[in-house]
Amino acid sequence: MSAESRRALEAIIMVTDSPLEAQMLAQLTEQSLSEVESQLAELAAEFAEQGRGFQLAHVAGGWRFQSHPDMAPYVERFVLEGQSAKLSAAALETLAIVAYKQPLSRAQIAAIRGVSVDSVVRTLEQRGYIGEVARDPGPGQAVLFGTTPLFLERLGINSLADLPSVAEFVPGADVVEALEQGLRVDAGGPVETPAAVDDSRPALTELLDGDGPA
Amino acid sequence: MSAESRRALEAIIMVTDSPLEAQMLAQLTEQSLSEVESQLAELAAEFAEQGRGFQLAHVAGGWRFQSHPDMAPYVERFVLEGQSAKLSAAALETLAIVAYKQPLSRAQIAAIRGVSVDSVVRTLEQRGYIGEVARDPGPGQAVLFGTTPLFLERLGINSLADLPSVAEFVPGADVVEALEQGLRVDAGGPVETPAAVDDSRPALTELLDGDGPA
Amino acid sequence: MPYEVQTPVFEGPFDLLLHLILREQVDLYEVSLSRIVDAYLQEIERMEVLDLEITTEFLLIAATLVELKCKRLLPEDTDVDIDDEFALWEERDLLIARLLDCKTFKDAAGVISTLFDAAALSAPRTAGLEERFMELAPDLLEGVDLDDIRNAYIRATIPKPRPVVSIEHIHSIRISVTDAVEELIDELPRLGRVTFRRLTGTLVERLEIVVRFLAVLELFKQGFVELDQPAAFGDIEIIWLGSPAMAVADLSDIDSYEG
Numbered sequence: 174m175s176a177e178s179r180r181a182l183e184a185i186i187m188v189t190d191s192p193l194e195a196q197m198l199a200q201l202t203e204q205s206l207s208e209v210e211s212q213l214a215e216l217a218a219e220f221a222e223q224g225r226g227f228q229l230a231h232v233a234g235g236w237r238f239q240s241h242p243d244m245a246p247y248v249e250r251f252v253l254e255g256q257s258a259k260l261s262a263a264a265l266e267t268l269a270i271v272a273y274k275q276p277l278s279r280a281q282i283a284a285i286r287g288v289s290v291d292s293v294v295r296t297l298e299q300r301g302y303i304g305e306v307a308r309d310p311g312p313g314q315a316v317l318f319g320t321t322p323l324f325l326e327r328l329g330i331n332s333l334a335d336l337p338s339v340a341e342f343v344p345g346a347d348v349v350e351a352l353e354q355g356l357r358v359d360a361g362g363p364v365e366t367p368a369a370v371d372d373s374r375p376a377l378t379e380l381l382d383g384d385g386p387a
Numbered sequence: 388m389s390a391e392s393r394r395a396l397e398a399i400i401m402v403t404d405s406p407l408e409a410q411m412l413a414q415l416t417e418q419s420l421s422e423v424e425s426q427l428a429e430l431a432a433e434f435a436e437q438g439r440g441f442q443l444a445h446v447a448g449g450w451r452f453q454s455h456p457d458m459a460p461y462v463e464r465f466v467l468e469g470q471s472a473k474l475s476a477a478a479l480e481t482l483a484i485v486a487y488k489q490p491l492s493r494a495q496i497a498a499i500r501g502v503s504v505d506s507v508v509r510t511l512e513q514r515g516y517i518g519e520v521a522r523d524p525g526p527g528q529a530v531l532f533g534t535t536p537l538f539l540e541r542l543g544i545n546s547l548a549d550l551p552s553v554a555e556f557v558p559g560a561d562v563v564e565a566l567e568q569g570l571r572v573d574a575g576g577p578v579e580t581p582a583a584v585d586d587s588r589p590a591l592t593e594l595l596d597g598d599g600p601a
Numbered sequence: 602m603p604y605e606v607q608t609p610v611f612e613g614p615f616d617l618l619l620h621l622i623l624r625e626q627v628d629l630y631e632v633s634l635s636r637i638v639d640a641y642l643q644e645i646e647r648m649e650v651l652d653l654e655i656t657t658e659f660l661l662i663a664a665t666l667v668e669l670k671c672k673r674l675l676p677e678d679t680d681v682d683i684d685d686e687f688a689l690w691e692e693r694d695l696l697i698a699r700l701l702d703c704k705t706f707k708d709a710a711g712v713i714s715t716l717f718d719a720a721a722l723s724a725p726r727t728a729g730l731e732e733r734f735m736e737l738a739p740d741l742l743e744g745v746d747l748d749d750i751r752n753a754y755i756r757a758t759i760p761k762p763r764p765v766v767s768i769e770h771i772h773s774i775r776i777s778v779t780d781a782v783e784e785l786i787d788e789l790p791r792l793g794r795v796t797f798r799r800l801t802g803t804l805v806e807r808l809e810i811v812v813r814f815l816a817v818l819e820l821f822k823q824g825f826v827e828l829d830q831p832a833a834f835g836d837i838e839i840i841w842l843g844s845p846a847m848a849v850a851d852l853s854d855i856d857s858y859e860g
Contacts, residue, residue: 176438179440180438180439180440180455180457180458181440181458181461182440183439183440183441183458184440184441184454184455184458184461184462184724185440185454185458185461185462187440187441187452187453187454187724187726188453188454188462188724188725188726188727189728190727190728190729191728201461202461224390224394225394225397226393226394226395226396226397226398226399226401227397227398227401237728238401238452238726238728239401239402239731240397240398240399240401240402240731241394241397241398243394244394244395244397244398244399245733245734247395247398247399247415247416248398248399248402248730248734249734249737250415251399251402251403251415252730252734252737252738253737254414254415259729259738259741259743259744259745260729260741260742260745261404261727261728261729261730262404262727262729262753262756263727263728263729264729264741265745265749265750265753266753266754266756266757267757268750268753269750269751269753269754269757270754270757270758272750272754273754285757285758286757292732295732296732296735299732299735299736300735300741302741302742324742327740327742327745328742328745328746328747328750330747335747336747336750336751337747337748337750337751339751339754339755342755342758344758344759345758345759348758401726402728402729402730402731402734403729404726404727404728404729405725405727406725441726442723444723446720451725451726452725452726453723453724453725453726454723454724455723456719456722456723459721459722459723462724474714474717476710479710479711479713479714480706480707480710482710482713483706483707483709483710483712483713484706486709486713487706487709499699499702499703499706500615500703500706501615501616501699501703502615502616540725541717541720541721542713542716542717542720543716543719543720543723544716544720550712550713551709551712553705553709556705556706556708556709556712557701557705558701558704558705558708562623562701562704563697563701565622565623566622566623566697566700566701567697568622569621569622569623570622570669570693570696570697571669
């Protein structure tokens with residue numbers, strides 16, 4: 174494999190916070206999918222052979238660096254003794270998006286973050302900070318996520334209305350598009366607030382104005 | 388170095404999201420600080436030698452993995468996301484003053500810059516580059532500012548000692564001479580040597596030899 | 602031509618003085634002192650809270666400048682009090698020391714800027730813990746406050762800078778100074794007197810404006826027009842001197858410019 178593309182793959186995967194699909198990596202390094210896939214496999218084998226404390230792993234449909242399972246006792250100790258017991262930047266951002274834009278689907282979160290969010294969403298769900306609050310009325314009936322009472326409790330607030338306003342902040346065009354995309358595909362017409370959604374949650378139509386919870 | 392402790396270091400650093408101190412790494416791998424430090428340096432050299440697309444870097448008093456600068460064009464997409472707008476010349480100068488003269492008060496910064504610095508100081512505080520590090524013990528108890536670990540991280544240096552010495556920036560004799568020339572004490576009429584001229588003032592003696600205003 | 606001090610460009614009086622002395626090599630004698638003093642006063646007005654210490658220092662500097670200048674304008678007084686003379690030197694040396702301090706940190710800022718740029722080429726790993734370790738922590742929101750959530754949201758949704766390939770420069774225009782001269786010879790006699798800004802008011806491409814400027818200079822060289830610019834960077838006034846019947850000298854060697 175070319176040294177340049179190998180180095181590029183290592184660099185990109187090192188700095189992204191969720192697994193990256195091979196397709197995306199192929200695009201970023203301007204190579205074919207099959208070239209990238211064989212490079213990634215070769216690279217993963219190389220790190221394994223060198224007996225590194227980390228692995229290049231294929232998880233959740235993407236590639237990422239992660240600690241080697243053999244080293245779990247050290248990482249566990251780090252979690253318990255160190256200051257590491259907190260959400261990653263990626264997880265915190267995902268949680269913030271759900272808090273301000275709920276209810277929204279996994280696909281909408283992924284479109285806003287620009288990366289796959291499956292593992293992060295799973296973590297947040299497991300910890301009880303977000304949960305299913307409705308089903309998309311459209312054909313796919315996608316799960317729509319929202320924050321839970323536990324989330325409010327841990328932040329020490331009574332309702333979503335207590336979140337600091339982001340009204341003066343204008344999100345990027347890609348964010349607005351990601352949310353619109355969900356609407357067009359799912360409903361195709363004027364959207365009504367899904368019946369099951371708590372009234373305190375802003376409707377999607379409100380969200381398109383770019384505001385946070387009223 | 389022992390393979391086990393090397394692998395443990397690699398695994399732990401892989402899962403931290405901010406630079407991790409060698410002291411903490413020593414504690415987690417049950418080694419002495421000096422052992423860990425030499426292992427880390429060795430490991431960093433090994434990745435460099437292998438021509439990896441990432442580096443093990445020593446910044447802001449800790450260790451972290453980061454993408455290799457050569458790979459900037461590939462990671463730009465991700466790097467750009469977290470990057471905020473460049474600092475103005477005024478902000479950079481103020482930051483330089485704080486970096487070299489800390490701790491110091493807003494009034495002391497203003498005295499050096501010759502302008503009020505309230506808004507610039509606020510900007511630097513918001514960016515997280517400077518913060519309150521102490522209070523002036525005198526009356527008024529003015530806030531004393533200093534730089535933060537984030538400042539070191541963004542500069543890619545390990546400690547303030549890594550900044551070039553301020554002596555390197557002290558203007559040379561040519562600048563001093565130009566300033567003295569520009570601000571020379573000059574008289575309009577034919578000049579006579581005042582009786583008590585101090586020889587140590589070169590600009591003045593020079594002046595006396597030379598001409599008055601044309 | 603009077604020396605225009607463009608105060609808004611400068612970061613305060615020290616910056617201004619440094620610029621004047623070091624880069625412009627302007628003799629203090631030639632500078633309108635009132636402008637520098639104005640800059641000081643403006644700075645004092647701009648201060649949100651009147652800081653007596655800074656204000657006093659400003660006044661001291663301004664006073665030193667005034668005194669230095671007076672000394673150089675007035676014929677020498679033979680009864681100079683030697684103590685006053687020394688006091689002035691001391692003030693001057695103090696001012697020079699302050700200017701040197703200011704210059705030192707200006708240069709240091711350059712290095713800090715370079716370090717910022719170099720460090721920006723590397724992106725840190727921020728992925729954090731893998732999910733399987735998350736369960737070990739009792740509360741992952743420990744220490745997270747509302748502002749953290751808000752900042753995380755803004756970070757996640759901030760408009761992302763996208764690399765844009767500018768194609769503006771591809772659009773090429775081709776204009777020759779000869780054509781511009783001919784246009785001016787047609788236009789100027791009717792206008793008689795016109796400012797350069799008005800003359801180029803309808804042009805959008807910088808190159809077109811540059812070419813027109815070259816054409817004006819060409820006409821000036823050949824004595825067709827008189828130019829007047831009362832202030833540096835001020836508008837240029839063009840006054841037509843010739844008559845429409847006058848023949849234009851050989852313009853064949855005037856270049857054409859391609860954008």
